Amino acid sequence: MKINLKLIAVLTVSHFFIDITGSALPAIMPFFKEALGLNYAEIGAVIMVSNIASSIIQPCLGYFSDRAHIGWLLPLSAVLTYGGFSLVGLAPSYALLLGLVALSGIGVAVYHPESFKITHYFTGDRKATGMSLFQMGGNFGMAFGPLFVAFAVQMSGLRGTLLFLIPGAVIFFILLSFLRELVAPLREGTGDHRTRVREPASARPRRRWLSMGLLILAVALRSWVQMGLITFAPFYYITVLHGDALGAGRLVFAFMIGGALGTVGGGLVADRIGHKRFVSLSLLSSVPLLFLFLQISALTSAFVVIFFVGFALISSFSVTVVMGQTLLRDRLGMASGLMLGFVVGMGGVGAGCLGLVADALGIATLLRIIAVMPALALIPLSMVSYPAGGTNAL
Numbered sequence: 001m002k003i004n005l006k007l008i009a010v011l012t013v014s015h016f017f018i019d020i021t022g023s024a025l026p027a028i029m030p031f032f033k034e035a036l037g038l039n040y041a042e043i044g045a046v047i048m049v050s051n052i053a054s055s056i057i058q059p060c061l062g063y064f065s066d067r068a069h070i071g072w073l074l075p076l077s078a079v080l081t082y083g084g085f086s087l088v089g090l091a092p093s094y095a096l097l098l099g100l101v102a103l104s105g106i107g108v109a110v111y112h113p114e115s116f117k118i119t120h121y122f123t124g125d126r127k128a129t130g131m132s133l134f135q136m137g138g139n140f141g142m143a144f145g146p147l148f149v150a151f152a153v154q155m156s157g158l159r160g161t162l163l164f165l166i167p168g169a170v171i172f173f174i175l176l177s178f179l180r181e182l183v184a185p186l187r188e189g190t191g192d193h194r195t196r197v198r199e200p201a202s203a204r205p206r207r208r209w210l211s212m213g214l215l216i217l218a219v220a221l222r223s224w225v226q227m228g229l230i231t232f233a234p235f236y237y238i239t240v241l242h243g244d245a246l247g248a249g250r251l252v253f254a255f256m257i258g259g260a261l262g263t264v265g266g267g268l269v270a271d272r273i274g275h276k277r278f279v280s281l282s283l284l285s286s287v288p289l290l291f292l293f294l295q296i297s298a299l300t301s302a303f304v305v306i307f308f309v310g311f312a313l314i315s316s317f318s319v320t321v322v323m324g325q326t327l328l329r330d331r332l333g334m335a336s337g338l339m340l341g342f343v344v345g346m347g348g349v350g351a352g353c354l355g356l357v358a359d360a361l362g363i364a365t366l367l368r369i370i371a372v373m374p375a376l377a378l379i380p381l382s383m384v385s386y387p388a389g390g391t392n393a394l
Contacts, residue, residue, distance in 0.1 A: 002125075003122065007122050011119050011137070011182070014078075014174060015138040015141065016141040018107075018111050018138070018141065018171065019138040020141040020142070022141070022145060023142040023256055025088070025101065027146035027234070028089075028158070029231070030245040032158070036094055039359060040232075040355045041352075041356055046097065047352065048351055050101045053106050053108075054105030055108075055342065057106070058112055059338045061109060062113035062334040062336050072179075074115060074179065077108070077111035078111075078175060082104075084100045085100070085101075086163075087100050088100045088101060088161050089153075089159050090162075113333050118185065120325060120336075127322045127326075128322045129267040132263050132268070135263050135317055135321070136260055136263050139263050142256040143256030145252075145256075146249040147249070147253050211383075212327045215381070215384050218279075218377040218379075221374070221376055221380075222313065224350035226313060226314065227344075228370045229255060229370065230256075231351045231354070232351075232363060232370075233252070236364065239363055241297065251302065254306050254310070255310040257310070258306070259310035259314025259315070259317070263314060266317075267319060275322060276386045279316040282315050313374065320339055324338060325339075
């Protein structure tokens with residue numbers, strides 16, 4: 001079965017627009033810090049609320065999606081995501097800021113399990129490659145989010161977030177235009193693995209769930225690293241490297257664009273050498289790059305090294321989604337929700353905890369702690385029982 005490039009392209013574009021807000025929020029936190037007088041713990045709490053709203057509920061939505069096929073979830077996600085985020089710059093108080101961030105996050109939560117499940121049906125026999133193309137859109141969105149929001153803030157201050165209504169309208173109409181084709185597999189039951197997979201012995205489902213739990217732990221640690229860098233590397237850039245707030249936003253862009261480019265090749269390589277092996281290489285190579293970032297003092301070098309950190313760390317993102325879908329191949333929506341929502345939500349919780357560490361020990365110490373976390377993620381990953389080729393589950 002071949003990849004449906006047209007519909008994957010549509011989904012990739014929609015993923016780009018939805019995930020713009022994911023990195024735009026951390027990029028403007030230095031401006032909110034000044035406008036609302038926030039400390040690092042409060043900044044971490046904003047990111048935590050965003051990720052809990054956008055992520056923790058995803059497994060529940062995925063569970064529901066596996067049982068009730070609702071065709072209008074994707075357009076609804078665009079309305080909620082951009083309806084909330086476009087208003088954050090108008091928030092006069094910390095409480096209202098948290099509420100708008102939560103609303104936008106719910107929109108993201110609605111989008112991801114449904115879109116990753118739908119994408120699975122169009123990837124053909126090259127799951128990691130097809131999923132990496134789709135995830136490339138999200139990673140590029142995360143990369144360009146800081147640039148878009150920096151432009152908006154330069155134009156109109158924090159009120160410039162209203163400009164995000166424009167991409168919100170674009171993605172809403174794109175999803176409406178292709179909605180019938182996108183949801184056709186859900187109506188027809190195409191790719192429904194429950195009708196084709198032979199149920200293994202009773203011990204094997206337990207083994208799959210154990211492996212899924214270990215995989216979730218490993219990916220959650222990776223998510224702590226990613227969200228920690230997106231949230232606090234800008235402050236390291238400002239306080240330690242003596243850069244400015246706009247440059248800090250561009251640092252996040254460099255990190256995410258590296259991740260986007262890494263994702264493109266990651267799926268291709270993973271389909272060749274094996275999914276689990278590729279994820280291990282991704283985590284292992286991130287550690288020396290993170291320590292190298294902490295040794296440099298030149299601003300230009302910081303951009304170069306953080307680019308390669310993103311390239312190495314995020315390149316395995318779509319591969320771990322495929323691993324989760326392979327382990328729980330009869331519950332694609334729930335698998336997607338767990339590998340996206342739950343682990344990213346854990347990253348948001350981690351950002352809140354890391355904010356406390358930053359207040360207590362300083363940004364430089366926090367970044368050193370973050371640097372060793374990919375190595376810790378290798379421990380549960382090594383215990384995941386997963387087929388070498390990644391095509392046949394346990």
